Amino acid sequence: MNFSPRESSPTESGGHDGQAGTEERDDAATPSRPTDSWILHATDNGVAWITLNRPRVLNALAPDQRDSLISLFSRASADHAVRAVVLTGAGKGFCAGADLRTAPASQAVAARPPGEVARLIKLGAQRLISAVLDCEKPVIAAVNGVAAGLGAHLAWACDLVLAAESARFTEVFVRRGLVPDGGGTYLLPRLVGPRRAKELMFFGDALGAAEAERFGLVNRVVPDEELPTAARAWAQRLANGPTQALSLTKQLVNASLDVGRAPAFAAEAAAQEINAATADAAEGIAAFVERRPPEFRGC
Structure with a gap:
Protein backbone atom coordinates (compact mmCIF):
# COMPACT_ATOMS: atom_id res chain seq x y z
CA MET A 1 0.00 0.00 0.00
CA ASN A 2 1.55 3.28 -1.14
CA PHE A 3 1.19 6.29 1.13
CA SER A 4 4.24 8.25 0.04
CA PRO A 5 3.86 11.37 -2.06
CA ARG A 6 5.60 9.49 -4.88
CA GLU A 7 5.47 5.84 -5.92
CA SER A 8 7.02 3.28 -3.55
CA SER A 9 6.57 -0.35 -2.49
CA PRO A 10 6.67 -0.85 1.28
CA THR A 11 7.23 -4.40 2.49
CA GLU A 12 4.07 -6.10 3.70
CA SER A 13 3.79 -8.48 6.65
CA GLY A 14 1.36 -10.70 8.47
CA GLY A 15 -0.59 -9.23 11.38
CA HIS A 16 -2.74 -9.73 14.44
CA ASP A 17 -4.70 -7.50 16.79
CA GLY A 18 -2.53 -6.47 19.72
CA GLN A 19 0.67 -4.84 20.82
CA ALA A 20 4.05 -6.00 19.63
CA GLY A 21 5.58 -8.67 21.77
CA THR A 22 4.68 -11.86 19.94
CA GLU A 23 6.27 -11.06 16.58
CA GLU A 24 9.86 -12.12 15.86
CA ARG A 25 12.42 -9.36 16.29
CA ASP A 26 13.74 -9.47 12.73
CA ASP A 27 13.90 -5.74 12.02
CA ALA A 28 16.03 -4.65 14.96
CA ALA A 29 18.55 -1.88 14.48
CA THR A 30 21.78 -3.06 12.91
CA PRO A 31 24.65 -1.29 11.13
CA SER A 32 22.80 -2.03 7.86
CA ARG A 33 19.36 -1.02 9.23
CA PRO A 34 19.59 2.11 11.39
CA THR A 35 16.63 3.14 13.51
CA ASP A 36 16.08 6.24 11.37
CA SER A 37 14.83 3.93 8.60
CA TRP A 38 11.93 3.00 10.89
CA ILE A 39 10.20 6.29 10.01
CA LEU A 40 9.91 7.59 6.45
CA HIS A 41 9.14 11.27 6.01
CA ALA A 42 8.90 13.69 3.14
CA THR A 43 7.16 16.96 2.32
CA ASP A 44 5.38 17.26 -0.99
CA ASN A 45 3.21 20.19 -2.14
CA GLY A 46 2.66 21.43 1.40
CA VAL A 47 1.90 18.00 2.90
CA ALA A 48 4.25 16.29 5.36
CA TRP A 49 3.99 12.51 4.97
CA ILE A 50 5.08 10.47 7.99
CA THR A 51 5.12 6.69 7.57
CA LEU A 52 5.90 4.24 10.37
CA ASN A 53 8.18 1.68 8.74
CA ARG A 54 8.52 -1.47 10.84
CA PRO A 55 5.99 -3.62 8.97
CA ARG A 56 7.23 -6.94 10.32
CA VAL A 57 6.16 -5.92 13.84
CA LEU A 58 3.08 -4.01 12.65
CA ASN A 59 4.92 -0.71 13.17
CA ALA A 60 5.23 -1.12 16.93
CA LEU A 61 6.92 1.93 18.42
CA ALA A 62 10.37 1.59 19.99
CA PRO A 63 11.46 4.48 22.25
CA ASP A 64 13.85 5.97 19.68
CA GLN A 65 11.15 5.82 17.02
CA ARG A 66 8.65 7.47 19.36
CA ASP A 67 11.10 10.29 20.07
CA SER A 68 11.71 10.75 16.35
CA LEU A 69 7.96 11.07 15.80
CA ILE A 70 7.76 13.77 18.47
CA SER A 71 10.53 15.66 16.73
CA LEU A 72 8.87 15.33 13.32
CA PHE A 73 5.56 16.70 14.60
CA SER A 74 7.36 19.59 16.29
CA ARG A 75 9.19 20.40 13.06
CA ALA A 76 6.02 20.16 10.98
CA SER A 77 4.28 22.50 13.39
CA ALA A 78 6.99 25.16 13.00
CA ASP A 79 7.69 24.72 9.27
CA HIS A 80 5.82 27.28 7.15
CA ALA A 81 6.24 25.01 4.12
CA VAL A 82 4.10 22.35 5.83
CA ARG A 83 0.38 23.02 5.79
CA ALA A 84 -0.97 19.53 6.56
CA VAL A 85 0.36 16.23 7.90
CA VAL A 86 -0.52 12.61 7.06
CA LEU A 87 0.45 9.82 9.48
CA THR A 88 0.23 6.21 8.35
CA GLY A 89 1.99 2.85 8.50
CA ALA A 90 3.82 0.66 6.01
CA GLY A 91 2.52 -2.83 5.32
CA LYS A 92 -0.57 -4.32 6.96
CA GLY A 93 -0.59 -2.36 10.22
CA PHE A 94 -0.94 1.27 11.26
CA CYS A 95 0.71 0.83 14.67
CA ALA A 96 0.57 -2.11 17.08
CA GLY A 97 1.36 0.13 20.05
CA ALA A 98 4.49 0.36 22.16
CA ASP A 99 7.10 -2.29 21.50
CA LEU A 100 7.09 -4.08 24.86
CA ARG A 101 10.34 -5.91 24.07
CA THR A 102 12.49 -2.81 23.91
CA ALA A 103 14.30 -1.43 26.94
CA PRO A 104 13.25 0.09 29.24
CA ALA A 105 9.74 -1.16 28.45
CA SER A 106 10.89 -4.79 28.70
CA GLN A 107 12.31 -4.40 32.20
CA ALA A 108 10.36 -6.00 35.03
CA VAL A 109 8.13 -3.45 36.75
CA ALA A 110 9.26 -4.70 40.16
CA ALA A 111 12.86 -3.77 39.33
CA ARG A 112 12.01 -0.11 38.78
CA PRO A 113 12.23 2.48 41.54
CA PRO A 114 8.98 4.13 42.70
CA GLY A 115 7.76 6.75 40.27
CA GLU A 116 9.81 5.42 37.35
CA VAL A 117 6.83 4.00 35.44
CA ALA A 118 4.90 7.27 35.71
CA ARG A 119 7.96 9.23 34.60
CA LEU A 120 8.46 7.02 31.54
CA ILE A 121 4.81 7.40 30.52
CA LYS A 122 4.82 11.18 30.96
CA LEU A 123 8.04 11.63 28.98
CA GLY A 124 7.20 8.97 26.41
CA ALA A 125 3.69 8.00 25.28
CA GLN A 126 1.95 11.06 26.71
CA ARG A 127 4.51 13.40 25.18
CA LEU A 128 3.92 11.78 21.78
CA ILE A 129 0.15 12.20 21.98
CA SER A 130 0.61 15.81 23.08
CA ALA A 131 2.88 16.45 20.08
CA VAL A 132 0.04 15.41 17.76
CA LEU A 133 -2.63 17.36 19.64
CA ASP A 134 -0.43 20.46 19.83
CA CYS A 135 0.76 20.37 16.21
CA GLU A 136 -0.34 23.65 14.64
CA LYS A 137 -1.12 21.93 11.33
CA PRO A 138 -4.11 19.62 10.74
CA VAL A 139 -3.12 15.95 11.03
CA ILE A 140 -4.79 13.08 9.16
CA ALA A 141 -4.41 9.49 10.35
CA ALA A 142 -4.62 7.07 7.41
CA VAL A 143 -5.21 3.82 9.30
CA ASN A 144 -4.31 0.66 7.42
CA GLY A 145 -4.83 -2.50 9.43
CA VAL A 146 -4.06 -2.86 13.13
CA ALA A 147 -4.15 0.15 15.47
CA ALA A 148 -3.72 -1.19 18.99
CA GLY A 149 -2.94 0.36 22.37
CA LEU A 150 -0.80 3.44 21.88
CA GLY A 151 -1.32 2.98 18.13
CA ALA A 152 -5.06 3.46 18.55
CA HIS A 153 -4.48 6.52 20.74
CA LEU A 154 -2.15 7.92 18.09
CA ALA A 155 -5.05 7.74 15.62
CA TRP A 156 -7.52 9.24 18.14
CA ALA A 157 -5.18 12.21 18.68
CA CYS A 158 -5.21 13.11 14.98
CA ASP A 159 -7.68 15.68 13.71
CA LEU A 160 -9.19 13.48 11.03
CA VAL A 161 -9.17 9.69 10.70
CA LEU A 162 -9.47 7.80 7.43
CA ALA A 163 -9.66 4.02 7.83
CA ALA A 164 -9.21 1.20 5.37
CA GLU A 165 -11.88 -1.49 5.53
CA SER A 166 -9.25 -3.80 7.05
CA ALA A 167 -8.50 -1.40 9.93
CA ARG A 168 -8.95 -2.73 13.46
CA PHE A 169 -8.79 -0.66 16.65
CA THR A 170 -8.06 -2.35 19.98
CA GLU A 171 -7.72 -1.02 23.52
CA VAL A 172 -5.32 -3.85 24.18
CA PHE A 173 -4.08 -2.78 27.64
CA VAL A 174 -6.51 -4.93 29.63
CA ARG A 175 -5.18 -8.02 27.83
CA ARG A 176 -1.75 -7.25 29.31
CA GLY A 177 -3.12 -6.48 32.78
CA LEU A 178 -2.33 -2.80 32.29
CA VAL A 179 -4.12 0.52 32.73
CA PRO A 180 -4.60 2.42 29.44
CA ASP A 181 -2.00 5.13 29.00
CA GLY A 182 -0.74 7.37 26.23
CA GLY A 183 -3.69 9.71 26.73
CA GLY A 184 -6.31 7.05 26.07
CA THR A 185 -8.40 7.72 29.17
CA TYR A 186 -8.45 11.40 28.19
CA LEU A 187 -9.15 11.01 24.47
CA LEU A 188 -11.63 8.15 24.24
CA PRO A 189 -14.36 9.42 26.64
CA ARG A 190 -14.33 12.76 24.81
CA LEU A 191 -14.81 11.01 21.48
CA VAL A 192 -17.40 8.35 22.34
CA GLY A 193 -18.59 9.14 25.88
CA PRO A 194 -17.70 7.37 29.14
CA ARG A 195 -19.86 4.26 28.69
CA ARG A 196 -18.51 3.37 25.26
CA ALA A 197 -14.99 4.18 26.46
CA LYS A 198 -15.35 1.82 29.42
CA GLU A 199 -16.74 -0.94 27.20
CA LEU A 200 -13.78 -0.68 24.83
CA MET A 201 -11.19 -0.44 27.63
CA PHE A 202 -12.72 -3.03 29.99
CA PHE A 203 -13.01 -5.79 27.37
CA GLY A 204 -10.24 -4.96 24.91
CA ASP A 205 -12.22 -6.31 21.96
CA ALA A 206 -11.15 -5.35 18.46
CA LEU A 207 -13.33 -2.71 16.82
CA GLY A 208 -13.74 -2.99 13.06
CA ALA A 209 -13.54 0.03 10.79
CA ALA A 210 -17.28 0.22 10.08
CA GLU A 211 -18.16 0.07 13.78
CA ALA A 212 -15.47 2.62 14.60
CA GLU A 213 -17.09 4.93 12.06
CA ARG A 214 -20.48 4.36 13.67
CA PHE A 215 -18.99 5.23 17.08
CA GLY A 216 -17.63 8.50 15.65
CA LEU A 217 -14.00 7.43 15.98
CA VAL A 218 -13.44 7.43 12.22
CA ASN A 219 -14.45 10.07 9.68
CA ARG A 220 -14.55 7.80 6.62
CA VAL A 221 -14.02 4.13 5.79
CA VAL A 222 -12.70 3.35 2.31
CA PRO A 223 -11.60 0.19 0.49
CA ASP A 224 -7.99 -0.68 1.33
CA GLU A 225 -6.70 0.13 -2.14
CA GLU A 226 -8.35 3.58 -2.05
CA LEU A 227 -6.89 4.71 1.30
CA PRO A 228 -3.73 6.37 -0.11
CA THR A 229 -5.76 8.29 -2.69
CA ALA A 230 -8.32 9.40 -0.11
CA ALA A 231 -5.61 10.53 2.31
CA ARG A 232 -3.81 12.43 -0.44
CA ALA A 233 -7.02 14.18 -1.54
CA TRP A 234 -7.95 15.32 1.98
CA ALA A 235 -4.39 16.36 2.79
CA GLN A 236 -4.16 18.46 -0.36
CA ARG A 237 -7.45 20.19 0.41
CA LEU A 238 -6.11 21.08 3.84
CA ALA A 239 -2.76 22.19 2.43
CA ASN A 240 -4.58 24.51 0.03
CA GLY A 241 -6.65 26.01 2.83
CA PRO A 242 -6.14 28.99 5.16
Whole structure:
Protein backbone atom coordinates (compact mmCIF):
# COMPACT_ATOMS: atom_id res chain seq x y z
CA MET A 1 0.00 0.00 0.00
CA ASN A 2 1.55 3.28 -1.14
CA PHE A 3 1.19 6.29 1.13
CA SER A 4 4.24 8.25 0.04
CA PRO A 5 3.86 11.37 -2.06
CA ARG A 6 5.60 9.49 -4.88
CA GLU A 7 5.47 5.84 -5.92
CA SER A 8 7.02 3.28 -3.55
CA SER A 9 6.57 -0.35 -2.49
CA PRO A 10 6.67 -0.85 1.28
CA THR A 11 7.23 -4.40 2.49
CA GLU A 12 4.07 -6.10 3.70
CA SER A 13 3.79 -8.48 6.65
CA GLY A 14 1.36 -10.70 8.47
CA GLY A 15 -0.59 -9.23 11.38
CA HIS A 16 -2.74 -9.73 14.44
CA ASP A 17 -4.70 -7.50 16.79
CA GLY A 18 -2.53 -6.47 19.72
CA GLN A 19 0.67 -4.84 20.82
CA ALA A 20 4.05 -6.00 19.63
CA GLY A 21 5.58 -8.67 21.77
CA THR A 22 4.68 -11.86 19.94
CA GLU A 23 6.27 -11.06 16.58
CA GLU A 24 9.86 -12.12 15.86
CA ARG A 25 12.42 -9.36 16.29
CA ASP A 26 13.74 -9.47 12.73
CA ASP A 27 13.90 -5.74 12.02
CA ALA A 28 16.03 -4.65 14.96
CA ALA A 29 18.55 -1.88 14.48
CA THR A 30 21.78 -3.06 12.91
CA PRO A 31 24.65 -1.29 11.13
CA SER A 32 22.80 -2.03 7.86
CA ARG A 33 19.36 -1.02 9.23
CA PRO A 34 19.59 2.11 11.39
CA THR A 35 16.63 3.14 13.51
CA ASP A 36 16.08 6.24 11.37
CA SER A 37 14.83 3.93 8.60
CA TRP A 38 11.93 3.00 10.89
CA ILE A 39 10.20 6.29 10.01
CA LEU A 40 9.91 7.59 6.45
CA HIS A 41 9.14 11.27 6.01
CA ALA A 42 8.90 13.69 3.14
CA THR A 43 7.16 16.96 2.32
CA ASP A 44 5.38 17.26 -0.99
CA ASN A 45 3.21 20.19 -2.14
CA GLY A 46 2.66 21.43 1.40
CA VAL A 47 1.90 18.00 2.90
CA ALA A 48 4.25 16.29 5.36
CA TRP A 49 3.99 12.51 4.97
CA ILE A 50 5.08 10.47 7.99
CA THR A 51 5.12 6.69 7.57
CA LEU A 52 5.90 4.24 10.37
CA ASN A 53 8.18 1.68 8.74
CA ARG A 54 8.52 -1.47 10.84
CA PRO A 55 5.99 -3.62 8.97
CA ARG A 56 7.23 -6.94 10.32
CA VAL A 57 6.16 -5.92 13.84
CA LEU A 58 3.08 -4.01 12.65
CA ASN A 59 4.92 -0.71 13.17
CA ALA A 60 5.23 -1.12 16.93
CA LEU A 61 6.92 1.93 18.42
CA ALA A 62 10.37 1.59 19.99
CA PRO A 63 11.46 4.48 22.25
CA ASP A 64 13.85 5.97 19.68
CA GLN A 65 11.15 5.82 17.02
CA ARG A 66 8.65 7.47 19.36
CA ASP A 67 11.10 10.29 20.07
CA SER A 68 11.71 10.75 16.35
CA LEU A 69 7.96 11.07 15.80
CA ILE A 70 7.76 13.77 18.47
CA SER A 71 10.53 15.66 16.73
CA LEU A 72 8.87 15.33 13.32
CA PHE A 73 5.56 16.70 14.60
CA SER A 74 7.36 19.59 16.29
CA ARG A 75 9.19 20.40 13.06
CA ALA A 76 6.02 20.16 10.98
CA SER A 77 4.28 22.50 13.39
CA ALA A 78 6.99 25.16 13.00
CA ASP A 79 7.69 24.72 9.27
CA HIS A 80 5.82 27.28 7.15
CA ALA A 81 6.24 25.01 4.12
CA VAL A 82 4.10 22.35 5.83
CA ARG A 83 0.38 23.02 5.79
CA ALA A 84 -0.97 19.53 6.56
CA VAL A 85 0.36 16.23 7.90
CA VAL A 86 -0.52 12.61 7.06
CA LEU A 87 0.45 9.82 9.48
CA THR A 88 0.23 6.21 8.35
CA GLY A 89 1.99 2.85 8.50
CA ALA A 90 3.82 0.66 6.01
CA GLY A 91 2.52 -2.83 5.32
CA LYS A 92 -0.57 -4.32 6.96
CA GLY A 93 -0.59 -2.36 10.22
CA PHE A 94 -0.94 1.27 11.26
CA CYS A 95 0.71 0.83 14.67
CA ALA A 96 0.57 -2.11 17.08
CA GLY A 97 1.36 0.13 20.05
CA ALA A 98 4.49 0.36 22.16
CA ASP A 99 7.10 -2.29 21.50
CA LEU A 100 7.09 -4.08 24.86
CA ARG A 101 10.34 -5.91 24.07
CA THR A 102 12.49 -2.81 23.91
CA ALA A 103 14.30 -1.43 26.94
CA PRO A 104 13.25 0.09 29.24
CA ALA A 105 9.74 -1.16 28.45
CA SER A 106 10.89 -4.79 28.70
CA GLN A 107 12.31 -4.40 32.20
CA ALA A 108 10.36 -6.00 35.03
CA VAL A 109 8.13 -3.45 36.75
CA ALA A 110 9.26 -4.70 40.16
CA ALA A 111 12.86 -3.77 39.33
CA ARG A 112 12.01 -0.11 38.78
CA PRO A 113 12.23 2.48 41.54
CA PRO A 114 8.98 4.13 42.70
CA GLY A 115 7.76 6.75 40.27
CA GLU A 116 9.81 5.42 37.35
CA VAL A 117 6.83 4.00 35.44
CA ALA A 118 4.90 7.27 35.71
CA ARG A 119 7.96 9.23 34.60
CA LEU A 120 8.46 7.02 31.54
CA ILE A 121 4.81 7.40 30.52
CA LYS A 122 4.82 11.18 30.96
CA LEU A 123 8.04 11.63 28.98
CA GLY A 124 7.20 8.97 26.41
CA ALA A 125 3.69 8.00 25.28
CA GLN A 126 1.95 11.06 26.71
CA ARG A 127 4.51 13.40 25.18
CA LEU A 128 3.92 11.78 21.78
CA ILE A 129 0.15 12.20 21.98
CA SER A 130 0.61 15.81 23.08
CA ALA A 131 2.88 16.45 20.08
CA VAL A 132 0.04 15.41 17.76
CA LEU A 133 -2.63 17.36 19.64
CA ASP A 134 -0.43 20.46 19.83
CA CYS A 135 0.76 20.37 16.21
CA GLU A 136 -0.34 23.65 14.64
CA LYS A 137 -1.12 21.93 11.33
CA PRO A 138 -4.11 19.62 10.74
CA VAL A 139 -3.12 15.95 11.03
CA ILE A 140 -4.79 13.08 9.16
CA ALA A 141 -4.41 9.49 10.35
CA ALA A 142 -4.62 7.07 7.41
CA VAL A 143 -5.21 3.82 9.30
CA ASN A 144 -4.31 0.66 7.42
CA GLY A 145 -4.83 -2.50 9.43
CA VAL A 146 -4.06 -2.86 13.13
CA ALA A 147 -4.15 0.15 15.47
CA ALA A 148 -3.72 -1.19 18.99
CA GLY A 149 -2.94 0.36 22.37
CA LEU A 150 -0.80 3.44 21.88
CA GLY A 151 -1.32 2.98 18.13
CA ALA A 152 -5.06 3.46 18.55
CA HIS A 153 -4.48 6.52 20.74
CA LEU A 154 -2.15 7.92 18.09
CA ALA A 155 -5.05 7.74 15.62
CA TRP A 156 -7.52 9.24 18.14
CA ALA A 157 -5.18 12.21 18.68
CA CYS A 158 -5.21 13.11 14.98
CA ASP A 159 -7.68 15.68 13.71
CA LEU A 160 -9.19 13.48 11.03
CA VAL A 161 -9.17 9.69 10.70
CA LEU A 162 -9.47 7.80 7.43
CA ALA A 163 -9.66 4.02 7.83
CA ALA A 164 -9.21 1.20 5.37
CA GLU A 165 -11.88 -1.49 5.53
CA SER A 166 -9.25 -3.80 7.05
CA ALA A 167 -8.50 -1.40 9.93
CA ARG A 168 -8.95 -2.73 13.46
CA PHE A 169 -8.79 -0.66 16.65
CA THR A 170 -8.06 -2.35 19.98
CA GLU A 171 -7.72 -1.02 23.52
CA VAL A 172 -5.32 -3.85 24.18
CA PHE A 173 -4.08 -2.78 27.64
CA VAL A 174 -6.51 -4.93 29.63
CA ARG A 175 -5.18 -8.02 27.83
CA ARG A 176 -1.75 -7.25 29.31
CA GLY A 177 -3.12 -6.48 32.78
CA LEU A 178 -2.33 -2.80 32.29
CA VAL A 179 -4.12 0.52 32.73
CA PRO A 180 -4.60 2.42 29.44
CA ASP A 181 -2.00 5.13 29.00
CA GLY A 182 -0.74 7.37 26.23
CA GLY A 183 -3.69 9.71 26.73
CA GLY A 184 -6.31 7.05 26.07
CA THR A 185 -8.40 7.72 29.17
CA TYR A 186 -8.45 11.40 28.19
CA LEU A 187 -9.15 11.01 24.47
CA LEU A 188 -11.63 8.15 24.24
CA PRO A 189 -14.36 9.42 26.64
CA ARG A 190 -14.33 12.76 24.81
CA LEU A 191 -14.81 11.01 21.48
CA VAL A 192 -17.40 8.35 22.34
CA GLY A 193 -18.59 9.14 25.88
CA PRO A 194 -17.70 7.37 29.14
CA ARG A 195 -19.86 4.26 28.69
CA ARG A 196 -18.51 3.37 25.26
CA ALA A 197 -14.99 4.18 26.46
CA LYS A 198 -15.35 1.82 29.42
CA GLU A 199 -16.74 -0.94 27.20
CA LEU A 200 -13.78 -0.68 24.83
CA MET A 201 -11.19 -0.44 27.63
CA PHE A 202 -12.72 -3.03 29.99
CA PHE A 203 -13.01 -5.79 27.37
CA GLY A 204 -10.24 -4.96 24.91
CA ASP A 205 -12.22 -6.31 21.96
CA ALA A 206 -11.15 -5.35 18.46
CA LEU A 207 -13.33 -2.71 16.82
CA GLY A 208 -13.74 -2.99 13.06
CA ALA A 209 -13.54 0.03 10.79
CA ALA A 210 -17.28 0.22 10.08
CA GLU A 211 -18.16 0.07 13.78
CA ALA A 212 -15.47 2.62 14.60
CA GLU A 213 -17.09 4.93 12.06
CA ARG A 214 -20.48 4.36 13.67
CA PHE A 215 -18.99 5.23 17.08
CA GLY A 216 -17.63 8.50 15.65
CA LEU A 217 -14.00 7.43 15.98
CA VAL A 218 -13.44 7.43 12.22
CA ASN A 219 -14.45 10.07 9.68
CA ARG A 220 -14.55 7.80 6.62
CA VAL A 221 -14.02 4.13 5.79
CA VAL A 222 -12.70 3.35 2.31
CA PRO A 223 -11.60 0.19 0.49
CA ASP A 224 -7.99 -0.68 1.33
CA GLU A 225 -6.70 0.13 -2.14
CA GLU A 226 -8.35 3.58 -2.05
CA LEU A 227 -6.89 4.71 1.30
CA PRO A 228 -3.73 6.37 -0.11
CA THR A 229 -5.76 8.29 -2.69
CA ALA A 230 -8.32 9.40 -0.11
CA ALA A 231 -5.61 10.53 2.31
CA ARG A 232 -3.81 12.43 -0.44
CA ALA A 233 -7.02 14.18 -1.54
CA TRP A 234 -7.95 15.32 1.98
CA ALA A 235 -4.39 16.36 2.79
CA GLN A 236 -4.16 18.46 -0.36
CA ARG A 237 -7.45 20.19 0.41
CA LEU A 238 -6.11 21.08 3.84
CA ALA A 239 -2.76 22.19 2.43
CA ASN A 240 -4.58 24.51 0.03
CA GLY A 241 -6.65 26.01 2.83
CA PRO A 242 -6.14 28.99 5.16
CA THR A 243 -3.48 27.46 7.41
CA GLN A 244 -3.68 29.98 10.25
CA ALA A 245 -7.47 29.72 10.41
CA LEU A 246 -7.26 25.92 10.49
CA SER A 247 -4.63 26.06 13.25
CA LEU A 248 -6.74 28.37 15.40
CA THR A 249 -9.85 26.28 14.76
CA LYS A 250 -8.00 23.14 15.89
CA GLN A 251 -6.87 24.86 19.09
CA LEU A 252 -10.39 26.14 19.83
CA VAL A 253 -12.09 22.78 19.31
CA ASN A 254 -9.51 20.88 21.38
CA ALA A 255 -9.66 23.41 24.24
CA SER A 256 -13.48 23.60 24.21
CA LEU A 257 -13.75 20.13 25.73
CA ASP A 258 -12.07 21.30 28.93
CA VAL A 259 -13.59 24.76 29.54
CA GLY A 260 -16.97 26.34 30.11
CA ARG A 261 -18.97 28.48 27.69
CA ALA A 262 -17.63 31.86 28.80
CA PRO A 263 -13.91 31.07 28.32
CA ALA A 264 -14.69 29.17 25.10
CA PHE A 265 -16.55 32.18 23.68
CA ALA A 266 -13.74 34.51 24.76
CA ALA A 267 -11.11 32.30 23.12
CA GLU A 268 -13.17 32.14 19.93
CA ALA A 269 -13.45 35.93 19.73
CA ALA A 270 -9.73 36.35 20.41
CA ALA A 271 -8.86 33.81 17.72
CA GLN A 272 -11.01 35.63 15.18
CA GLU A 273 -9.26 38.90 16.10
CA ILE A 274 -5.87 37.28 15.48
CA ASN A 275 -6.96 35.64 12.23
CA ALA A 276 -8.56 38.80 10.85
CA ALA A 277 -5.08 40.27 10.35
CA THR A 278 -3.87 37.41 8.12
CA ALA A 279 -3.43 37.63 4.36
CA ASP A 280 -5.62 34.56 3.90
CA ALA A 281 -8.54 36.22 5.68
CA ALA A 282 -8.23 39.22 3.38
CA GLU A 283 -8.01 36.91 0.37
CA GLY A 284 -11.06 34.92 1.46
CA ILE A 285 -13.21 38.05 1.77
CA ALA A 286 -11.89 39.50 -1.50
CA ALA A 287 -12.58 36.24 -3.32
CA PHE A 288 -16.15 36.22 -1.99
CA VAL A 289 -16.76 39.80 -3.12
CA GLU A 290 -15.19 39.12 -6.53
CA ARG A 291 -17.06 35.83 -6.92
CA ARG A 292 -13.96 33.70 -7.52
CA PRO A 293 -12.28 30.79 -5.72
CA PRO A 294 -9.84 31.96 -3.02
CA GLU A 295 -6.14 31.30 -3.40
CA PHE A 296 -4.84 30.86 0.12
CA ARG A 297 -1.09 31.10 0.77
CA GLY A 298 -1.05 29.83 4.34
CA CYS A 299 -0.25 33.16 5.95
